[in-house]
Amino acid sequence: MTALLDIAGLVTEFRTENGPLTAVKGVDLSIAKGETVALVGESGSGKSVTSLSVMRLIPERVGRIAAGQIMFTGADGTRRDLAQLDQDEMSRIRGRDIAMIFQEPMTSLNPSYRIGAQVAEAARLHRAIGRRAAWDLAVEALAQVEIPDPVARARAFPHELSGGMRQRVMIAMALVCDPVLLIADEPTTALDSTVQLQILALLKRLQAERGMGILFITHNLGVVAEIADTVAVMYGGRIVEAAPRDTIFTAPAHPYTRGLLASLPRVDHAARAAGVVDRLVAIPGSMVDPRHPPPGCDFGPRCAHVTDACRAAVPGLQEVGPGHQTRCLRWSEL
Amino acid sequence: MSLTFLIKRLAGAIPLLLGISLILFAIIHLAPGGPTDVYADNPSVSPEALQQIITRFGLDKPVPEQYLLWLKAMVTGDWGLSIRTGRGVLGEILARLGPTLQLGGMAMGISLIVALPLGTYCAARRGSRLDTALTFLSFAGISLPVFWSALLLQLVFSVWLGILPSAGMKSIGDGSLIDRLQHLAMPVTVLSLATIASWSRYIRSGMVDVLAQDYIRTAYAKGRREWGVVIAHALRNAMIPAVTVIAIDFVTIISGAVITETVFAWPGIGRLFVESMNGRDYPMLMGLMMMGSFGVVMANIIADIIYAALDPRIRHG
Ligand SMILES: Nc1ncnc2c1ncn2[C@@H]1O[C@H](COP(=O)(O)OP(=O)(O)O)[C@@H](O)[C@H]1O
Numbered sequence: 001m002t003a004l005l006d007i008a009g010l011v012t013e014f015r016t017e018n019g020p021l022t023a024v025k026g027v028d029l030s031i032a033k034g035e036t037v038a039l040v041g042e043s044g045s046g047k048s049v050t051s052l053s054v055m056r057l058i059p060e061r062v063g064r065i066a067a068g069q070i071m072f073t074g075a076d077g078t079r080r081d082l083a084q085l086d087q088d089e090m091s092r093i094r095g096r097d098i099a100m101i102f103q104e105p106m107t108s109l110n111p112s113y114r115i116g117a118q119v120a121e122a123a124r125l126h127r128a129i130g131r132r133a134a135w136d137l138a139v140e141a142l143a144q145v146e147i148p149d150p151v152a153r154a155r156a157f158p159h160e161l162s163g164g165m166r167q168r169v170m171i172a173m174a175l176v177c178d179p180v181l182l183i184a185d186e187p188t189t190a191l192d193s194t195v196q197l198q199i200l201a202l203l204k205r206l207q208a209e210r211g212m213g214i215l216f217i218t219h220n221l222g223v224v225a226e227i228a229d230t231v232a233v234m235y236g237g238r239i240v241e242a243a244p245r246d247t248i249f250t251a252p253a254h255p256y257t258r259g260l261l262a263s264l265p266r267v268d269h270a271a272r273a274a275g276v277v278d279r280l281v282a283i284p285g286s287m288v289d290p291r292h293p294p295p296g297c298d299f300g301p302r303c304a305h306v307t308d309a310c311r312a313a314v315p316g317l318q319e320v321g322p323g324h325q326t327r328c329l330r331w332s333e334l
Numbered sequence: 335m336s337l338t339f340l341i342k343r344l345a346g347a348i349p350l351l352l353g354i355s356l357i358l359f360a361i362i363h364l365a366p367g368g369p370t371d372v373y374a375d376n377p378s379v380s381p382e383a384l385q386q387i388i389t390r391f392g393l394d395k396p397v398p399e400q401y402l403l404w405l406k407a408m409v410t411g412d413w414g415l416s417i418r419t420g421r422g423v424l425g426e427i428l429a430r431l432g433p434t435l436q437l438g439g440m441a442m443g444i445s446l447i448v449a450l451p452l453g454t455y456c457a458a459r460r461g462s463r464l465d466t467a468l469t470f471l472s473f474a475g476i477s478l479p480v481f482w483s484a485l486l487l488q489l490v491f492s493v494w495l496g497i498l499p500s501a502g503m504k505s506i507g508d509g510s511l512i513d514r515l516q517h518l519a520m521p522v523t524v525l526s527l528a529t530i531a532s533w534s535r536y537i538r539s540g541m542v543d544v545l546a547q548d549y550i551r552t553a554y555a556k557g558r559r560e561w562g563v564v565i566a567h568a569l570r571n572a573m574i575p576a577v578t579v580i581a582i583d584f585v586t587i588i589s590g591a592v593i594t595e596t597v598f599a600w601p602g603i604g605r606l607f608v609e610s611m612n613g614r615d616y617p618m619l620m621g622l623m624m625m626g627s628f629g630v631v632m633a634n635i636i637a638d639i640i641y642a643a644l645d646p647r648i649r650h651g
C-alpha cells in the first residue's frame with residue numbers, strides 16, 4: 001500500500017497574548033490508501049489541531065505550522081507537502097482530494113441555504129458543471145448517505161433536519177467530489193448512541209465502496225474498535241502510542257492507553273477479547289496544560305509507574321513490535 | 335411571512351401610533367409658549383384679531399378636546415391647516431418631502447455602498463493596520479457633531495476654495511443637473527459620513543461574529559477561497575443584525591435631517607420642522623411627528639420582512 005498521507009514532525013503553535021502556545025509537538029502519522037487511522041485521546045490532546053493543520057484551516061492570524069512535513073498524494077498522483085502550499089493551492093485540494101466533517105452537525109451547515117445547494121456548491125467548486133447538473137449530483141449524494149426522499153429533502157433548510165441527518169448531509173457534501181482522504185473530527189460525538197452507530201456503519205460502507213483513506217478522530221475507544229485499522233493515541237500534543245487496532249486492545253504498551261482502556265464505558269467485542277470488561281477506572285488527574293508541560297514525559301504526573309528517568313526528558317518512540325511504537329521508557333517492564 | 339402576518343403587524347401598530355400621538359400632543363402643548371406668541375408683541379396686531387385667530391384654530395378649547403378634534407380630522411385624512419402659513423399641513427409636508435428624499439436617498443445609497451465593503455473588509459482583516467486605522471476613523475466619524483463637520487465643509491469648500499455653493503438646492507435661474515449635484519455634494523457628504531461610520535461598525539461586528547461560526551470553516555473545508563466564503567457564506571448572515579439599524583436610520587433621515595438641512599438651508603422636512611417649532615405650529619408639528627412615527631413603525635415591519643427573506647429559520651418558524 002502506498003502512503004496517502006505522511007505527516008512527519010508536525011509542530012503547530014497558536015499565537016497568544018503570552019507568546020506562542022505549542023498545541024502539537026512533533027506528530028508523525030501515516031495513512032495508506034483505503035486505510036482508517038483512528039486518532040484517539042482525551043479532549044485537549046491536540047487531535048483537532050492536528051487535523052486542522054493537515055487541512056490548513058488554522059488562519060494565519062490564529063496560529064501556524066512551525067515545523068514538519070505533511071506529504072500528501074493527490075488523486076492525480078502528485079505528491080506535495082501541504083505545509084508548504086499557499087491558501088489558493090490548498091483551496092483546490094480541500095473538498096476535492098481531502099474532505100472533512102466536523103463534530104458539530106448542528107452548526108456546521110450554513111443556516112441560510114438549502115442543503116441541496118450546499119452540497120451542490122461543493123461539487124461546483126471543483127467540477128465544471130452547471131447548476132442543474134450540480135443539483136442532481138447533490139440529490140444523488142444525499143441518496144448515497146441514505147437520506148430518505150432525497151429529492152424533497154434537498155430543498156430543506158438545515159434547521160428542518162435532526163443532528164444525525166445533518167451529519168449525513170455533511171458526509172454527502174464531503175464525498176460529492178470523491179476525495180481520496182476523509183478527515184472526520186469526532187463526527188459522532190454530538191449524536192445519540194443509536195445514531196452514532198448508524199453514522200459509523202454508513203462511513204464504513206462508503207469507505208468499502210470508494211476505498212478512501214480516513215483519519216478518524218475520537219475520544220471513544222468503543223468507536224475505535226468499530227472502525228479503525230490502525231490506532232494512534234495522542235496525549236499532550238504528541239503521539240504516545242501507535243499500533244494496529246487489535247494490538248491496542250490486546251497489548252497496549254503505554255500506561256495512558258491502558259488507562260483509556262480501563263475507563264472504556266462501552267463494551268465491544270475487541271475490548272471483551274482484551275479482558276478489560278470488568279474494571280471501569282478513570283485516569284486520575286487531568287490533561288496536561290500545554291502552557292505548563294511537566295518536565296519529561298507529559299503523562300508523568302498522572303502515571304503510577306513514573307521514575308526519575310521519565311522526568312528527565314520526553315521519551316522517544318520505542319519500537320514495541322511490528323507497526324507498534326510507544327513513548328514509554330518502561331513499556332517492557334510493565 | 336404571509337399576508338395575514340403583515341395585516342396583523344399593521345393592525346398592531348394602530349394602538350401604538352395612537353399612544354404616540356397622545357404623548358406628542360401633550361408634550362407640544364406642555365411646552366412653554368404658543369402659536370400666537372409671535373403676534374403678541376406686534377403692535378399692529380390688535381387683541382381682537384389675535385382673539386379671532388385663537389378661536390379660528392380652536393386654541394381656546396380645552397387640550398383634550400383639541401386632541402379629539404385633531405384625531406377625528408387626522409383619521410379622515412384631514413391633517414389640518416398650518417397656523418404659520420394657513421396652508422394645508424399635508425400639502426406643505428409633501429412639498430418638502432421631495433428635497434428631503436433626494437438628499438436622504440442619496441446619502442443612504444452612498445452610505446450603504448461604502449459601509450458594506452468597508453465593514454466586511456475590516457472584519458475579514460480584523461486586527462490589521464488598515465482595520466485599526468478605519469476603526470479609529472469610524473469613531474471619529476461617529477463622535478464628530480454634524481453641525482461641526484457641516485460648518486467645516488462650508489468654510490473649506492465655499493469660503494476658502496469657493497468651489498461649492500454653501501446653501502440651497504439650486505442656483506437661481508439655473509437648475510441643471512451639474513448645479514443640483516454641486517448643491518447636493520456637501521449635505522450628502524455630511525449625512526453620509528456619520529452613517530457610514532456607524533453602519534460599517536455594525537456590519538463589521540456582525541461579520542466578525544459570523545466569521546467565527548462553524549459553517550464558515552465548513553465553507554473553507556469544501557474548497558471555497560476567502561472572499562468566496564466572505565461573500566457567499568458570511569455576508570448574508572452578517573447583514574441580519576444590521577438590517578434594523580439601517581431601516582431606522584433611514585427613517586430618521588427621511589423624517590428630517592434637521593441639522594444638516596438647517597446649516598445648508600435645504601428646503602426639506604428637517605427645516606420645515608425647525609420652522610414649525612419656532613412658530614409653535616401645532617398642527618404642522620403633529621403632522622410631521624406622526625409621519626415620522628409612522629415611518630419608524632413601517633421601517634420595523636420592513637426590517638422584519640427583510641429578516642425573513644435573509645433567514646429561513648424566521649420564515650418557517
Ligand atoms: N484557537 C486556539 N488558540 C489557542 N489555543 C488553542 C486553539 N485551538 C486549540 N488550542 C489549544 O490546543 C490544544 C489542543 O486542542 P484540540 O486539538 O482542540 O484538542 P482535541 O484533542 O480535544 O481536539 C488545547 O490545549 C487547546 O487549548
Ligand SMILES: [Mg+2]
Pocket residue numbers: 047048049185186
Ligand atoms: Mg477536538
